[in-house]
Amino acid sequence: MIISSSKLKEQFMRYVFFIIATTSVAVLLMITIFLFTEGLPILKKVSIRAFIFGDYWYPTSDPADFGIFPLIMGSLSVTFISAIISIPLGVMTAIYLAEIASFRVREIVKPVVELLASLPSVVIGFFGMVLVAPFLQETFGIATGLNMFNASLMLAFMSVPTICSISEDALYSVPSSLKEASLALGATPLETIIRVTIPASLSGISTAIILGMSRAIGETMVVLMVAGGAAMVPSSIFDPVRPLPASIAAEMAEAPYRGDHYHALFATGIVLFIFTFLFNLIADHISYKYRQVGDATL
Amino acid sequence: MKRKITQQTFFLLFRFAAFINAAALAIIIYFMLANGWKAISWEFLTKPPMDSMTKGGILPCIIGTLCLALGSIVIAFPIGVASAIYLNEYAAKGRALRIIRLGINNLAGVPSVVFGLFGLAFFVIYLKMGVSILAGALTLAVMSLPVIIGSTEEALKAVPDTYREASLGLGATKLQTIMRVVLPAAMPGILTGGILGISRAAGETAPIMFTAAVYFSPNLPTSIFDEIMALPYHIYVLATAGAEIETTRPLQYGTALVLIGLVLGMNIIAIIMRARLRRKMRQ
Numbered sequence: 193m194i195i196s197s198s199k200l201k202e203q204f205m206r207y208v209f210f211i212i213a214t215t216s217v218a219v220l221l222m223i224t225i226f227l228f229t230e231g232l233p234i235l236k237k238v239s240i241r242a243f244i245f246g247d248y249w250y251p252t253s254d255p256a257d258f259g260i261f262p263l264i265m266g267s268l269s270v271t272f273i274s275a276i277i278s279i280p281l282g283v284m285t286a287i288y289l290a291e292i293a294s295f296r297v298r299e300i301v302k303p304v305v306e307l308l309a310s311l312p313s314v315v316i317g318f319f320g321m322v323l324v325a326p327f328l329q330e331t332f333g334i335a336t337g338l339n340m341f342n343a344s345l346m347l348a349f350m351s352v353p354t355i356c357s358i359s360e361d362a363l364y365s366v367p368s369s370l371k372e373a374s375l376a377l378g379a380t381p382l383e384t385i386i387r388v389t390i391p392a393s394l395s396g397i398s399t400a401i402i403l404g405m406s407r408a409i410g411e412t413m414v415v416l417m418v419a420g421g422a423a424m425v426p427s428s429i430f431d432p433v434r435p436l437p438a439s440i441a442a443e444m445a446e447a448p449y450r451g452d453h454y455h456a457l458f459a460t461g462i463v464l465f466i467f468t469f470l471f472n473l474i475a476d477h478i479s480y481k482y483r484q485v486g487d488a489t490l
Numbered sequence: 491m492k493r494k495i496t497q498q499t500f501f502l503l504f505r506f507a508a509f510i511n512a513a514a515l516a517i518i519i520y521f522m523l524a525n526g527w528k529a530i531s532w533e534f535l536t537k538p539p540m541d542s543m544t545k546g547g548i549l550p551c552i553i554g555t556l557c558l559a560l561g562s563i564v565i566a567f568p569i570g571v572a573s574a575i576y577l578n579e580y581a582a583k584g585r586a587l588r589i590i591r592l593g594i595n596n597l598a599g600v601p602s603v604v605f606g607l608f609g610l611a612f613f614v615i616y617l618k619m620g621v622s623i624l625a626g627a628l629t630l631a632v633m634s635l636p637v638i639i640g641s642t643e644e645a646l647k648a649v650p651d652t653y654r655e656a657s658l659g660l661g662a663t664k665l666q667t668i669m670r671v672v673l674p675a676a677m678p679g680i681l682t683g684g685i686l687g688i689s690r691a692a693g694e695t696a697p698i699m700f701t702a703a704v705y706f707s708p709n710l711p712t713s714i715f716d717e718i719m720a721l722p723y724h725i726y727v728l729a730t731a732g733a734e735i736e737t738t739r740p741l742q743y744g745t746a747l748v749l750i751g752l753v754l755g756m757n758i759i760a761i762i763m764r765a766r767l768r769r770k771m772r773q
Contacts, residue, residue: 216639304511316518382497465604
């Protein structure tokens, strides 16, 4: 009897752990369900085409315009420019940490990157507002320092830690036999890094870059505070923009409950959610399909 | 010779990239310290805001942020640790595991403002919690779940299999092995993850904007159904809203410095704890 009851307990606890482990999946489903139930009603007012490709976002005027194309372009351009800065910076830092730095230097620089990742986004946004914006305004003689370039710069420093730490893991896990073989054939350490180590860890580095961009496109406080807030398609990097998350965060408080504006903001949330979901699926696919399993994968 | 110069140049470039990160961190921290230092006083830390938030302190914000961060960890920690135990100790390779992993990875990538929307629609409106500490803590808990699962799993992986085998070999059941051998051995690593979870929850703004935080609340919270002020939201409000943006600058710097101190302090503790652990593991 005793044995069977303890066995029962074992079995029972196994199920308990399993059910708790499915919480994350359940929450993700709930997020999807609630976004769609609150967001889809806007499609009764505007067509999906007019919503996504509409050029005007005037949610509070009468009649209201719900076109998020300028917001989408704002998000994409901010993410793209931040990627131009963060990808080389993040990957080069990762190479330095994984391949060049001595053990002691690494023990110092790695925590620095982690601390950079832990800075609250509102603080980085605040920093961009009070220090970077006036600096840009004076240096480049532009109308406002709160613009796309400023936001991209701040976002870049928020995605560098993601890119750097995942790339570093990938570089670090390249078998040393590969590097030794390359060195033994007469390649310099640099040639080994460029022709052997980086190609061998390319899937990890790609995952890192995609996740870093995903973080940049979803980041809210920075674009809310420093991007300038103008809902128009940018034509220069010093134009103010209003990315998707900024629009949601700035307007949700004053949108009447279950009014058109409220539904339109949830629908904007759906678009943002789909962007990051796609980024993550691609990253997941790459890391799953091309994962490094020893020398055999090369 | 040319190869050597190329190499030197590139290595210098890589080193410079690493240096830029360190410089960025140093500049941000120095800037906040230099400007915020003057604003911080005993009064600033222990008084509520006064004169429509142009004077006074930030006590309600500090208390609000502590409530939210602790509340979220109380909810997320047990769920995260149990999830990680399933993933690392029980789960067999297969479709269920793949789906759960995909769920966790995608949850980690959900933008913070989308968590805010979800918290508003589900906790605040659907479950009728209203704008409250409870709704905010739940939203933050959901958001920090992947952080806790990730670091707990790492801690569990670091426990050598010989521990498990020895315990099972002595006749302990799997559950006993997990509870009495694996978890105690992994506990410092798991706690490190908990600290990182708290610090993430304390610094977030977007998830609490619609679910917990208000511009101003004259009273300290008395129940979990009260709305509250919070440090990150207070910084945002002071820096962007109202006619007094320039006059409240010192308050903004001061609040930002307190928030940075709180968050970086917890992170530094976590980093030191982990460094010690790794050294111990190596021996």
